[in-house]
Amino acid sequence: MLAHELYGSGSEGVILMHDFYGCKDTWTFARNFFDTKCFTYAFCEVRGYGESRHLLGEYTPREAASDVIELADNLGWSEFHIVGHSMSGMLAQRVVLDGGTRVKSAILNTPVAASGLSFTPEGFEIIKGSITSNQLLEEAFDALTGNRLGQQWIDFKVRQTRGTRLEKAQFGYLDSLSNQGFLDEMEGNTTPMLVIAGEYDMEPFTPDILRETFLRWYPNAELVVSRNAGHYPQQETPVYVAKVINDFLRQQL
8 A cells, every 4th residue: 555644633534646757745734734623644655756755666647546546545534625736736647547436535735637748759768868867957947947946955855856856757657657657548537637837947847738638638626826836836835835735625625
């Protein structure tokens, strides 16, 4: 079973995942402002990351969705909400697809699309190289947040990344996110979804691109732009993002 941390005491279950570079700690800032009376949150770590580093596998969206659904089963949650960030935004869409009516809503924070990762060739090489190169990892974090947050932020993110994942897992997820899209199965899904975009995020995560894709594909999706944030709204603007998440989840009660 996926490693996870429970937080809150509410009757509604929410499972949160992390991004390509992180672990559950990327939610630490924002969770201080989550609604813990209505909801119980399970901050999980996917195979190859954090306390799930020992769980080897294929590192695919389908496998990750199966793991999340198994976690919900073990928590006794017949229904739940799913939250994904960046890489796990795509994984969360697979959870919606495979979990069916068990998934009450989805929150997709600067997400990879169900069609797959679509960086430019140059961008893809930076992301791939950043798995092993600190210099490219620094470039990636700077670009993902609009080249505006300074070296201390970059150093913090590098430290947070390097101690929390298996390189093998990152290579695996990068390959599957690029080559195992499932938009043909997912398009038209009516599950309520909140898409969070960062004002200063890079392509393919810009507000305009997310608006033109997710809102077109999913009839019950809505978009919120987190001002003064890039690819990490929950760390760059944690209080605002927590409010947005709280408001959306309460609407599903």
